[in-house]
Amino acid sequence: MKKFITLFIFLTAFITKAQTESDPIKIDASINKISDTEYDIVFNAKLYKGWYLYSQYNPENASLPLEISIPENATGYKLVGNPQEEDTFKKYSDVWEVEEVVFKDKAKITQRIQLTNKDITQIKINFFGQVCETACINIDEDFTLSLTGSTIKETIVLDEKSKLLTQKLKLELKNKSLLKSDSDVDSESSNGLFSIFFLGFVGGLLALLTPCVFPMIPLTVSFFTKQTNNKRKGVFRAILYGFFIVFIYILLSLPFHFLDNLDPEILNTISTNVWLNIFFFAVLVFFAFSFFGFYEITLPSSWGNKMDSASSVGGILGIFFMALTLAIVSFSCTGPILGSLLAGSLTADGGATQLTAGMTGFGLALALPFALFALFPNWLNALPKSGGWMNTTKVVLGFLELALAFKFLSNADLVAHWDILKREIFIGIWIVIFIGLALYIFAKIKFPHDSPVKKLSFSRISFGTLVIAFIIYLGPGVLKNPTWNLSLLSGFPPPQFYSIYEQENDCPLGLDCYKDFDEGLAKAKAVNKPILLDFTGWACVNCRKMEENVWSELDIFRILKNDYILISLYVDDNEKELPENQQFDFLKENGKLKQIKTVGDKWSTFQVINFKNASQPYYVLLSPDLEVLNSAQQYTNRDTYYTWLKDGLENFNTNK
Structure with missing residues (x-):
């Protein structure tokens, strides 16, 4: 283990x-x-x-x-x-x-x-x-x-073929200075980090309700407030204890900043790697069954014993080791949630920074009760007693963990083009998982550590009703012409064109798109239309959200369909090899060679060379003469994107 x-x-x-x-x-x-x-x-x-x-x-x-x-x-x-x-x-x-x-x-x-x-x-x-x-x-x-x-x-000397193909990747862009991210992009980036922080905070709150953490709250707060006659000193120690909890979880994210600095493409490679996604799937399934109660995941007991012994040192150092002991002994409950946070944060757009934001939120949620109850000890009397409800919380988390696991299997399927986990099959699996959750909530099935349910509580019935409503919401997703497009889940299921039913094409929303830059550029020149260059990925969650929630808006859809030539370049298409005559060696700025063998290799390198960016989605507006028409855009809202497209069109028509 x-x-x-x-x-x-x-x-x-x-x-x-x-x-x-x-x-x-x-x-x-x-x-x-x-x-x-x-x-x-x-x-x-x-x-x-x-x-x-x-x-x-x-x-x-x-x-x-x-x-x-x-x-x-x-x-x-x-x-x-x-x-x-x-x-x-x-x-x-x-x-x-x-x-x-x-x-x-x-x-x-x-x-x-x-x-x-x-x-x-x-x-x-x-x-x-x-x-x-x-x-x-x-x-x-x-x-x-x-x-x-x-x-x-x-001295690394490229052969003539590699020199020629490297040169072909480089664009002679005009008005290149416009590509710098504007304040809207920065704002959206901040909003993205806040969302990750919030999800981490919610994860921490859920972890508080588990049997590994909840009983520790009154015990620890009482220890700090009663070990000294000086109440202010006891409160200070409890707050310091909470600070160290947050600090420890932030420390866990620091190694990934090191990896992020090694190579701007490294986290993109990690997040889209087929076998790593399968590994994450296996890990989350393993975690889910531990939440179901079939076995327990723990760190080595010697770690907890050592930290517990170290906590007797006293003073600030002793309080730090007490916080570290909590992190270790509660791992069987917090580990699966942290694993989900880790797997979900390692994406190209944010990567280690997202992980730190999520870890900070998780640690803050865990630490908050210890500080608050030390300040207001009378609140301890209002805490519910430990009991079977905590195991119920763990099992519910197990079902959620199992549903999340299939997202990573879907990533692997999309990137590898296995054509197995199509959109309707993915949604069908989720329906089965949440039917299982509903049966559990209504006490029709039970797991190893469950207490007998004599009577369903109001809260349990209410939650079960919500689960049934969610199943009904998912239902149309398995049909050829769904009643609604599951916009609340955008980014989790595979894209709508990845379907068991026959589609017009394999482009988002049935739009006409080109997946080769040269082909798309030739078409733009032929019809004299501007280009929307879309750097995307099969496993890119935010790309799917943009396509299903922003591109699907009628006024934006019409602009994309009628006024632009759409070129979608999939930077994670690393299972599709280029023809042998198009494979070559690329000499990176650090003096090392990168072998360009796959479609994903080509377009990810193309993006970095010309736009100094390795995140997705990343949108650029170009004229057929490669004139940049507007600042680059990333994950954003409907109004900002609509204005950005219209401004690009206006600039194109003015210059034309």
């Missing part, structure tokens, strides 16, 4: 093998001659403070071990024995429950090679390892060394 949770937190770093100039390890390689046929290659590495590099002798089922290798097609030399390591030491891992062999601060690794051909003048060798702090990064570097002892700094 500990390994499962750890993989959930760190898998994002492994998916992309993130590595840029800001790596937390710097490696130099040199070569020493031993004899006419033997040489030692010496790797000297420096690590940032707090980071560890794992030895080749690291145990199995732990962090990835160091590996030195030569290319498969290498000739004229071979490795002799295992690398010799210096400056290693052992460190016990609470997660893996083994002693790990690591390098700290610095590392020296020596690998002997033997020449089988004395005429060669240089060799190539690969250094692979894993460095970890709160996140883990795979290091995969190739070195070319001269046998005279000097390191050859390879």
Whole structure:
């Protein structure tokens, strides 16, 4: 279970093998001659403070071990024995429950090679390892060394095909300065963060009602208010305890800021990765069944015991460890909610910042009761007694967790083009899940830890009625011509054109669209119409919300249909390979190569090169002569978008 949770937190770093100039390890390689046929290659590495590099002798089922290798097609030399390591030491891992062999601060690794051909003048060798702090990064570097002892700094030279295709991606935009985000975009971004904060806050309130947290409120508040005769001091300690709860949950989001800074496309890659979405689906299903009561998810008991012992230190440090103890011992109830928050926040538009906002809201909701009840201790008498209702809350959360899980399976299906979880099938699965929830609320089914329900309470009947109303709301979604379009759920089900029923085309709302920029540009020139360039994604929630709630407005729909050429570029279409003659190497600004093999590779790189942006949705208005007609627009409201489209049209007609 500990390994499962750890993989959930760190898998994002492994998916992309993130590595840029800001790596937390710097490696130099040199070569020493031993004899006419033997040489030692010496790797000297420096690590940032707090980071560890794992030895080749690291145990199995732990962090990835160091590996030195030569290319498969290498000739004229071979490795002799295992690398010799210096400056290693052992460190016990609470997660893996083994002693790990690591390098700290610095590392020296020596690998002997033997020449089988004395005429060669240089060799190539690969250094692979894993460095970890709160996140883990795979290091995969190739070195070319001269046998005279000097390191050859390879200059990456693109072939003519790559140069030509790279040049084709670059647009000669006019009025490019207009692309800078305006205040409306900034405002919408702030609103998006507030929404994530609010959802995190709601998640924290729900966590308060679970058996792991609720009974802790009166116990903890009483501890602070009664441990000293000075009431003001007791209140201060309770408020400080609440502050540390918020602080701890914010700390959990910080590693993802590091990942976000490594590469502007990394969180987009993470959020749209097929196998990571399947992993999130499996995790949330696993969490859901833990809420149902079939098993319990806990962090290692030794962690809680250590934090509990540390809390006896006293003073501010002791209060911090008390807050950390609460976070650990309540994990079986808070973990599934936090897992949903993590999975839902790791998107290209906001990423780590969204996660921090959500974690802040979650921590604040957990901390608030401890501070409020310390200030107003008489309120404790109004708290309901612990009982079976708390387990009911957990089971309800389990059903919600199960429904959310299918969103991630849907993302994988959309990106991989499996054509399995079509819109109507997705909605049908949700109907089945919420029918199960309704049956549970009305005590027709029960789970392992449920108390007998002798009589349905008014609140239970009311909530059950709401669930039935929601099922009725979902019902038309499985029909060919639904009565309503489920606008309240925009972004969760697959897009309307991804249907089991035959559609006019595979464009949003049946609009005519082009999924190749050159084709769309040629059409715009032929009919002399402006272009709406739509950077979107199969797994992009906000893209679906814009299409189903904003584009569907009649006046906006008419403008899109009649006045613009719509070019929709799917940046996460990473399962559809480009024809071989269109695949090439792209030299990034940091000096590293990116292989452009898929449709998604091409359009995500196209967006970054020309618009210095990697989020979706991202909308640009262009003339057929590539003149920027208005500022770029992102996720926004109906009125702002309508005005933006009209202003773009006016600018186009004026210039024309």
